[in-house]
Amino acid sequence: MTILFALFLLTMLVITAVAIVQTTDLFAAVMLLGIFSLLMAANFFVLDAADVALTEAAVGAGISTVLFLGALALTAARERPAADRPWLPLLVVLVTAATVVYATFDKPALGDPNAPVHQHVAPWYLSETPRLIDIPNVVTAVLGSYRGYDTLGEVFVVFAAAIGVLFVLSGDRPVGDVIRPADAPTTRGLKHHLIPRIVGKLLIPFIILFGLYVQFHGEYGPGGGFQAGAIIAAGVILYALLQGEGRALAALPEPVLKALVAGGALLYTLVGVVCMFLGGNFLEYSVLAADSVTGQQVGIILIEAGVGVAVTGVLLCIFHAFAARDPAH
Amino acid sequence: MNLALDIASWVLFGIGSLVLFIGAIGVLRMPTLYTRMHAASLTDSLGAIAVLGGIMLQAGWSLAALKLLAILLFLLLTSPTSSYALANAAVLAEKRDAESAPEPSA
Amino acid sequence: MYITVSLAILVTMALAIVRALRGPSLYDRVLAVNVFGTKTVLLVSVVAYLFGRPDFLDLALAYALINFIGVLAVLEFFQSRGLRRELDASGGEERS
Amino acid sequence: MELLGLYNYWVFVALLMIGFYAVIAKSNLVKKLIGLSIFQAAVFLLYISMDKVEGGTAPIIQAGVVDQVYSNPLPQVLILTAIVVGISTTALGLAIVVRIKEAYGTIKEHEVSAMDREA
Numbered sequence: 001m002t003i004l005f006a007l008f009l010l011t012m013l014v015i016t017a018v019a020i021v022q023t024t025d026l027f028a029a030v031m032l033l034g035i036f037s038l039l040m041a042a043n044f045f046v047l048d049a050a051d052v053a054l055t056e057a058a059v060g061a062g063i064s065t066v067l068f069l070g071a072l073a074l075t076a077a078r079e080r081p082a083a084d085r086p087w088l089p090l091l092v093v094l095v096t097a098a099t100v101v102y103a104t105f106d107k108p109a110l111g112d113p114n115a116p117v118h119q120h121v122a123p124w125y126l127s128e129t130p131r132l133i134d135i136p137n138v139v140t141a142v143l144g145s146y147r148g149y150d151t152l153g154e155v156f157v158v159f160a161a162a163i164g165v166l167f168v169l170s171g172d173r174p175v176g177d178v179i180r181p182a183d184a185p186t187t188r189g190l191k192h193h194l195i196p197r198i199v200g201k202l203l204i205p206f207i208i209l210f211g212l213y214v215q216f217h218g219e220y221g222p223g224g225g226f227q228a229g230a231i232i233a234a235g236v237i238l239y240a241l242l243q244g245e246g247r248a249l250a251a252l253p254e255p256v257l258k259a260l261v262a263g264g265a266l267l268y269t270l271v272g273v274v275c276m277f278l279g280g281n282f283l284e285y286s287v288l289a290a291d292s293v294t295g296q297q298v299g300i301i302l303i304e305a306g307v308g309v310a311v312t313g314v315l316l317c318i319f320h321a322f323a324a325r326d327p328a329h
Numbered sequence: 330m331n332l333a334l335d336i337a338s339w340v341l342f343g344i345g346s347l348v349l350f351i352g353a354i355g356v357l358r359m360p361t362l363y364t365r366m367h368a369a370s371l372t373d374s375l376g377a378i379a380v381l382g383g384i385m386l387q388a389g390w391s392l393a394a395l396k397l398l399a400i401l402l403f404l405l406l407t408s409p410t411s412s413y414a415l416a417n418a419a420v421l422a423e424k425r426d427a428e429s430a431p432e433p434s435a
Numbered sequence: 436m437y438i439t440v441s442l443a444i445l446v447t448m449a450l451a452i453v454r455a456l457r458g459p460s461l462y463d464r465v466l467a468v469n470v471f472g473t474k475t476v477l478l479v480s481v482v483a484y485l486f487g488r489p490d491f492l493d494l495a496l497a498y499a500l501i502n503f504i505g506v507l508a509v510l511e512f513f514q515s516r517g518l519r520r521e522l523d524a525s526g527g528e529e530r531s
Numbered sequence: 532m533e534l535l536g537l538y539n540y541w542v543f544v545a546l547l548m549i550g551f552y553a554v555i556a557k558s559n560l561v562k563k564l565i566g567l568s569i570f571q572a573a574v575f576l577l578y579i580s581m582d583k584v585e586g587g588t589a590p591i592i593q594a595g596v597v598d599q600v601y602s603n604p605l606p607q608v609l610i611l612t613a614i615v616v617g618i619s620t621t622a623l624g625l626a627i628v629v630r631i632k633e634a635y636g637t638i639k640e641h642e643v644s645a646m647d648r649e650a
Contacts, residue, residue, distance in 0.1 A: 002583070003535055005482075008445045010542040012452055013576075017549045017569050019456050021557070029565055031464040034505055035455055038468075038475045040572055041494070045479055048602035049579045050491045050589040053479075055614045056575075057497045061472070062504030064618055068565075069512045071625035075561060075632045089556035097548040101541060109536025111585035113600070118584060122603040130592060138590040138604040139611070147608060154612040161619035168626040190514075193417065196507055199410040203403070207500050214493065221490050221591060226615045227497075234501045241507050311615055318622045325629060326515065339436060346443030349474070353450035356470060362462050365454070369466055373473045380440060380477050384484055393489035396496060397480065403499040404476060411469050411506035418510040419462040488588055 002111070005046045013039045025078055030068040037064065050222040051139045054214070058230035063315055066237055070322035133296045135219040143224060144300035148283040151303070152268055155310050159265045162314040169321040190242050200242040207235035215308045219297070225304040229311025236312075237319055245323050257317050264310025271302045338383040345379030348372050362419060370412040377404045437485040444478045465509050472502040539580035546573035558640040560628045564621060571617050578606040 016039060020032045037060025044053035108115035129141045143151050190196050215228030240248035272283040280287035285299025352372025359365040381401045388394040448471060455467030479495040546569055553566025582603040590604040632638050635646055 014545050021553045034468045047579050047583045048589045049607045052610050054494050055611050059618050062501045065505040066508045074629045075638050093548045093552045100544045104540040111583045113584050117581050136592045139607050142608045157616050158619045161623045164623045165626045195413045238504050342440040349447045353447035356454050369470045396492040400499045407503040411503040414506050414510040418513045
């Protein structure tokens with residue numbers, strides 16, 4: 001049954017990918033990338049990775065399209081059909097592909113329970129999580145507790161990427177293209193479109209609420225800080241699209257966003273340091289409460305909150321950095 | 330009772346699948362953008378109602394049914410909105426092209 | 436029962452992809468993305484029941500809530516691109 | 532049936548190579564970044580394909596259900612964080628492309644390097 005879905009979805013995935021690379025219209029490529037992301041999420045879901053599918057949904061269903069369109073607005077929407085010489089790259093690609101395909105014949109088949117990857121730590125995680133941490137979602141347990149160092153590292157990578165975007169895009173724009181016609185403000189945002197504005201007004205609270213649900217329900221179902229951060233950021237981006245950048249920045253000013261980015265990463269680190277002060281190792285949550293299971297749960301909730309705050313801040317900072325660069329804004 | 334529910338679900342699933350399929354053919358075969366949009370947006374709504382309704386009958390009174398109801402509600406709100414936005418963007422572009430075509434670009 | 440309807444949805448998804456590949460206009464592609472998004476919501480809901488884990492409906496809920504942001508971004512893009520063209524003659528097209 | 536079990540990996544290879552081709556053959560920098568996203572997605576697919584266990588379900592333990600097989604949580608954790616990291620690094624790449632466009636007036640790789648040579 002899974003195979004049937006896989007055949008369908010994966011084949012569509014490959015066709016879409018070929019089309020993305022082939023088209024010379026970058027705008028079309030971005031639209032197809034949206035379809036690609038939807039297919040990817042459906043695939044993850046079919047392959048039992050509900051948490052990953054939710055992350056892909058939260059990131060791919062809005063934020064990545066918005067970012068790519070923002071970049072296209074600042075560069076060019078068409079790729080010139082150029083005199084690329086495709087033969088050498090094609091040869092390189094085919095040779096590499098043949099090598100890797102040959103290597104796949106040694107891979108265990110899909111779903112093989114005896115595959116090496118299922119033999120080592122994973123069974124321990126699955127059998128010990130109910131005893132040690134007592135939360136149903138093992139993915140959250142691994143993310144927050146067993147591999148907390150990794151996640152801290154990832155949070156700092158995201159943090160560094162945001163700082164990089166802010167550095168690269170916050171310099172002065174080259175002079176000459178900042179003249180703005182006097183009647184420009186009429187086209188700012190989608191304010192004068194009644195239907196999207198009202199529907200957006202209805203939906204934004206639900207999006208934020210759903211983000212908070214994903215954040216705090218992450219121990220029991222698919223969810224957690226990364227997904228929640230992306231969903232909440234998508235809600236605020238929707239607000240910015242509908243009401244204009246200015247209103248969104250008035251609601252969440254840039255210093256606040258930067259504070260969110262730094263604060264989230266700081267909260268995560270502080271939890272680790274507090275663990276050290278209480279006599280444990282860095283990020284050893286068991287010491288946070290009298291009972292080690294409760295301690296673990298408190299630690300995971302705190303660091304997930306840190307992750308959620310940081311991711312929201314990072315994605316919004318990036319979005320505003322691109323939007324602020326646009327001469328039409 | 331269970332049998333009745335099952336039959337009702339089957340009927341709804343059948344209607345939903347059929348409507349979605351017809352809509353997809355319409356999106357593929359209709360001659361212009363606006364007719365394609367028309368085919369897509371109407372069948373999307375009815376198909377979603379039928380399919381999600383069918384699942385809801387199977388779910389019974391539970392949290393899942395509530396979630397399905399929420400999904401249906403949000404779909405019914407967002408899907409026409411995006412059709413509206415899309416049609417609007419297309420009309421805007423057409424109008425702009427028509428305006429810019431007769432006069433030589435300055 | 437679920438498998439039948441999920442197969443029907445997969446077929447409609449494939450047809451939507453054909454429309455996305457054929458274009459011809461940009462708006463046809465956006466339309467295809469939109470149709471595809473709705474179909475994904477339905478597919479995920481059905482598959483959640485097919486696998487017997489209805490608590491995974493959260494994914495469908497997420498898509499139902501935020502999928503249309505992309506389309507609104509497209510509308511905004513074309514609006515401000517028109518504006519930008521007035522500002523700058525070379526506009527959204529790459530110089531050639 | 533044996534070979535169908537490897538289909539996921541072949542799709543992974545195909546996607547990987549499509550992305551790779553875009554990165555090395557296309558000279559438009561945005562297109563290169565799009566190729567890089569596809570490349571990234573291929574790796575995600577590889578990891579998630581490995582986590583599947585036949586007859587398993589997502590690793591969220593169901594209360595009161597015994598003898599349930601669960602898929603492997605570890606690759607999921609790695610990819611979950613990688614997706615968010617992926618979008619932020621792509622954004623950084625796009626930011627650099629925007630600055631290149633402003634400084635050089637083009638986003639074609641060979642034109643940019645030709646201008647560098649002249650300068």
